[in-house]
Amino acid sequence: MPQCVVIADDLTGANATGVLLKKMNYKAYTVMNTERIELETLSECDCVLYPTDSRGVESEIAYNRVYNVCNLLKNDEVKVYSKRIDSTLRGNLGSETDAMLDGLGEDYVAIVAPCFPSSGRIVIGGYMLVEGIPLHKTNIAIDPKTPVKVSEVEVLFKEQSKYQVSSIYMKDMMHGKHYLADRLLDCVNAGSRIITVDCVTQEDLDLIADAVITSKLKVVAVDPGVFTATLSRKLIVPAKKKEKNKILAVVGSVNSNTKVQMEELWLSQRTHNVFVQTKELLEDEGRREQEIARVTKEILDECDRNVISTVTGDGIYPENRIDFAPYMERYQCSLDEVTGKINQAFAEITYRIFQAEPTFKGLYTSGGDVTVSVCQRFETAGLSLMDEVLPLAAYGQFLKGKFEGVHIITKGGSQGGRDAINRCITYLKEKLYI
Known part of the structure; x- marks a missing residue:
């Protein structure tokens, strides 16, 4: 079985994440029709990506699609689970994250790191900015199908999820991975199953991934793909072992x-x-x-x-x-x-x-x-x-x-x-x- 499972809310998002993984020498398959593929075939790849086409549907339908796929693909060999979300936070963020947490079990928590530095998507002070503009002031706010009128990541998840949500801000990321790992554990011990984290640069994503590993938490990466790729790079060795270049x-x-x-x-x-x-x-x-x-x-x-x-x-x-x-x-x-x-x-x-x-x-x-x-x-x-x-x-x-x-x-x-x-x-x- 693959060591990385990515459940995406649309096909283009799945493929975009797959390309990030491929660039790091992982063999990645996007599965679009389970009736035409044997699960044994997936054993040939490092990463499997499954689009549920659930961004614009009712939240209950989105939950069921993600939950069913999660149960289909979960396996003891998987080291990275990912809920791929839109880079501008459109869609059923909360219900789909809930579905993965429910499918994987109560010992899993979701780490939300939704920045995409190379595309100008960052999160600072809990607010998502797109090319320096708060999300709710961009054209995403008037998207005809899935408008987003709030820029605060924590608020969006609280509105959509049944689970307690906490946030970690940049001031908590200035003291190294051990301090950040302790902050993650504090949030979990206080009852949170979804934790949103500020992230501006690739270095921030590396720090968050290192803190997750240090904390020994079982996590679902919730992001547009870059955090998933970062966590995979640290936890998964490709079939063709890479040199330490x-x-x-x-x-x-x-x-x-x-x-x-x-x-x-x-x-x-x-x-x-x-x-x-x-x-x-x-x-x-x-x-x-x-x-x-x-x-x-x-x-x-x-x-x-x-x-x-x-x-x-x-x-x-x-x-x-x-x-x-x-x-x-x-x-x-x-x-x-x-x-x-x-x-x-x-x-x-x-x-x-x-x-x-x-x-x-x-x-x-x-x-x-x-x-x-x-x-x-x-x-x-x-x-x-x-x-x-x-x-x-x-x-x-x-x-x-x-x-x-x-x-x-x-x-x-x-x-x-x-x-x-x-x-x-x-x-x-x-x-x-x-």
Whole structure:
């Protein structure tokens, strides 16, 4: 039997969640006709998704459909149960969640984490915002079939569910997974079977999933799919076991846009960053080597604790920008030769990290000159280009050489919106099944 069961209120939602799971190397089946499929067939997949087409029906009918499917698919081998709901909270949220809780038994609780960061759906202070607008002020409020006139997630569930509902807000998520796990248990001990949780970023969803696992609660994930995928990633090993791959981002650009993009990445995902003291790279050879070795060591010392590491030139902050004229005069060389020394040092740091730690399989580089220097130091014959991640951000793999097959995304420092680097790193994570 599959280890993940997702019951969705419509087909497109089921498929959207299935795609998220597939990106993490899980084999996912969407079942649309139980009369045409043998249950033994489901043993071939990691995740099964079942749409009940119940978003716009009466709540009693929705309850019965979900309850019956839940009883059909529940199994001792299942590690993740999910009630996939609409990303804008339309439909029979309460009755369908009740149906899953009733079908699975009284020791299960529902964790509602209905954010979808990449689509601009977040929950903060208990309110759902869509692209920064409260839900009840969007066109969802006048949806002809399933209008939603309330933005508070807890209120919507209280109106529709027979069970006690509690909420956990962002202030409770600032003290780590153990504290959050205790808060979840407090809610359950106080009688709640449905707990709604604030969530804005993927990091928030990771924290909630870690807290759920720490609490040892039996849960139903109630969300539009991202929390389900996050919980599955932490609990289920795909049939094809995944490697513990890591990603390194190397950013030498001093463009002001790069600063905004890196700060967005650091806020959105757990990373370990080391700033390169760029001036040290232009001093004597001893200080240059000392700085290269320092940055390399700091990344390697922490990489086992972090999937994403970043090496960033301190020049993204204006106060650290270098006046190159004195160095041009000292070394009697051109501006290109001076900046080339910096780019080559970034490339050397990158090379030493990949050489010392083979689990680094993904690389992001920002700044064309840094990218060229990295490719030269890695002695790659070129890049096998595969996709455009976003305008002027290309994805490919190294061709030939010792590091053939390393996944790389390259982007100009000035290109893209504030989330551009975050999107590139997320893309790499999907390609590496992280």
